[in-house]
Amino acid sequence: MLAIALFGFAAVAALCLAMERHYADLLGHKPTPRRLRGLRMGGWLLIAVALGLAVRHSGWAMGLVELSAVVMGGLCAWVFVLPYAPRLLLGLAAASLVLAPLALLAPY
Amino acid sequence: MKEGFRQAMAWLHTWAGLIFGWLLFAIFLTGTLSYFKNEISHWTQPEIPYRTLDTTASLSLAQRYLQTNAADAGSWFIQLPEARDPTLRVGWRAPGAGRRDFNEKILDPATGNQLHPRDSSGGEFFYRFHFQLQMPYPWGRWLSTFCALMMLVGLVTGIITHKKIFKEFFTFRPGKGQRSWLDGHNAIGVLVLPFHLMISYSSLVIFMAMVMPASISTMYGDNLQAYYNELFSRDEPVKPAGTPAPLVPLAQLYAQARQQAPGSEISWVEVQNPGDLNARVRLVRASNEGIAQNRGAGWLFDGVQGTPLKAPGEQSTPLLIAAGMYGLHMGHFAGPTLRWLYFVFGLAGTAVIGTGLVMWLGKRQLKHAKSGTQPFELRLVEVLNIASMSGLILAVAAFFWANRLLPVALEGRADLEVDSFFAVWGLALLHALLRPGRRAWGEQLLLGAVLFAALPVLNALTTGTGLLPAIAQGDWMIAGFDLTALGCGLLLAWMARKMLRPQVLAPKRAARTPRAAPLIESEVQ
Numbered sequence: 001m002l003a004i005a006l007f008g009f010a011a012v013a014a015l016c017l018a019m020e021r022h023y024a025d026l027l028g029h030k031p032t033p034r035r036l037r038g039l040r041m042g043g044w045l046l047i048a049v050a051l052g053l054a055v056r057h058s059g060w061a062m063g064l065v066e067l068s069a070v071v072m073g074g075l076c077a078w079v080f081v082l083p084y085a086p087r088l089l090l091g092l093a094a095a096s097l098v099l100a101p102l103a104l105l106a107p108y
Numbered sequence: 109m110k111e112g113f114r115q116a117m118a119w120l121h122t123w124a125g126l127i128f129g130w131l132l133f134a135i136f137l138t139g140t141l142s143y144f145k146n147e148i149s150h151w152t153q154p155e156i157p158y159r160t161l162d163t164t165a166s167l168s169l170a171q172r173y174l175q176t177n178a179a180d181a182g183s184w185f186i187q188l189p190e191a192r193d194p195t196l197r198v199g200w201r202a203p204g205a206g207r208r209d210f211n212e213k214i215l216d217p218a219t220g221n222q223l224h225p226r227d228s229s230g231g232e233f234f235y236r237f238h239f240q241l242q243m244p245y246p247w248g249r250w251l252s253t254f255c256a257l258m259m260l261v262g263l264v265t266g267i268i269t270h271k272k273i274f275k276e277f278f279t280f281r282p283g284k285g286q287r288s289w290l291d292g293h294n295a296i297g298v299l300v301l302p303f304h305l306m307i308s309y310s311s312l313v314i315f316m317a318m319v320m321p322a323s324i325s326t327m328y329g330d331n332l333q334a335y336y337n338e339l340f341s342r343d344e345p346v347k348p349a350g351t352p353a354p355l356v357p358l359a360q361l362y363a364q365a366r367q368q369a370p371g372s373e374i375s376w377v378e379v380q381n382p383g384d385l386n387a388r389v390r391l392v393r394a395s396n397e398g399i400a401q402n403r404g405a406g407w408l409f410d411g412v413q414g415t416p417l418k419a420p421g422e423q424s425t426p427l428l429i430a431a432g433m434y435g436l437h438m439g440h441f442a443g444p445t446l447r448w449l450y451f452v453f454g455l456a457g458t459a460v461i462g463t464g465l466v467m468w469l470g471k472r473q474l475k476h477a478k479s480g481t482q483p484f485e486l487r488l489v490e491v492l493n494i495a496s497m498s499g500l501i502l503a504v505a506a507f508f509w510a511n512r513l514l515p516v517a518l519e520g521r522a523d524l525e526v527d528s529f530f531a532v533w534g535l536a537l538l539h540a541l542l543r544p545g546r547r548a549w550g551e552q553l554l555l556g557a558v559l560f561a562a563l564p565v566l567n568a569l570t571t572g573t574g575l576l577p578a579i580a581q582g583d584w585m586i587a588g589f590d591l592t593a594l595g596c597g598l599l600l601a602w603m604a605r606k607m608l609r610p611q612v613l614a615p616k617r618a619a620r621t622p623r624a625a626p627l628i629e630s631e632v633q
Contacts, residue, residue: 001445016278083280
């Protein structure tokens, strides 16, 4: 479940950055259209990975419930903390992207 | 036409939200508490000790107790301890006794001795309140179901009204007055939308037999019981043979069931005609095994021979869907992480309703800000807002305080706890009537902060299961309750501080209003 949550959180961050206004606000420069497209595809790809993991781990019924729950939780954390600590969240998103595959290897 | 439609939906969103918002706030808050129903019940009955689970031993102890104390009963019931509920409960009914005529005792799962916990409805009170509203049957159920329908209406009209649902998907701009409230309202509504839709729709499914009885009465006529028997694959009770015969050890049947479904847990045991040749034993599975609850699922055994008569079968698809909705709403299947997320999303639903009510008032008060007086209807909404939100929080706190302060052996103390809940709620209404709006908010939130933050202290002073002993015992139900109460206290203190501090931002905000106002005006009526 940890790996699913981390992948989901990274996906949320990528999809948010894929919007021009948020990208410019958070990273301080204008993105190229190619980068935005890349972020959007990356975000959906991460969601797909999280979905695959969730379904493999707990089956379709539980997997979908778990995935929606962690993604909704990630969205709330992202949106409501962003105005107060944007750098922290960017760091966390990067960290979760790195840690997610590692969490997958963890024994539990 | 399109703009007209959106306007009409905005109108419906505004007024349905206002009229049903106060009640929906209470339903959502108490419903959210119900995700920790067992934990709350455990906290309110600290006399029931927290023990390591041993179903086989508990079952044997329960059987021995019933054999000694209720050998000639018509039926026995045993509720086994589970990870989230340490209670071992036994019950029996005399032969031919009515549904209400029922004896119930609580046992220590480790020794089998009878326990005498304090009388309290605990989490059951909040759970019952959230769909019965403390009204006589069936009015409370009808009213809360209608509120659920209105919540669904509010969600759908809200989506239609919200113009920039994707463009502002990630947007929250704090510190900008009405703008921030609208952002917050939209963001919590949209981000957690799947949960909101699931909760309000599934509550209609749960009461479908009540809300849409036409198809059932066509098939079954007035015999509703036949419908339920078929629905939950219950059998007609077996008549006793009149020949005494000893009951097999229940632990042995439990072992048989476990062999058939390894990893399954049993939460409920029912024995018909104990001590008779025609004894029947039903073992019912714990409800945390899958999302779709199969309430009839279990094993039926011959109680004398110990031979299996029926194993849990497959559910039909429509039943699976209904049970899936029921299961998703209740969240019995949720482990700790998922349960906490359920709790957070429940609070989010409560917050959507609360922010909506605050905005309705805030927008209209702005128009009267210069004159300094507000019309009667705005004052009425303000008082009801305060009483229904911070007043309810105080009432919940009062329930827990009453649980610890009322003498343990007092007659009818469970009812007194409920009475203190409503008494404090009423007092909060009175207080809101007497004090100016912002002061009333601030004072009630501050009192709530003190009451919640002090709950762990009160618990430690009045029982032997304070925070530290509970952690030492590994009883995270009580420890988690105390820590959550402390967290709520801190959150309420922060909110109270915001309310009680003089509004230094006021002139700045007033200057900004002309620019922001048309924007809001166009989005929500």
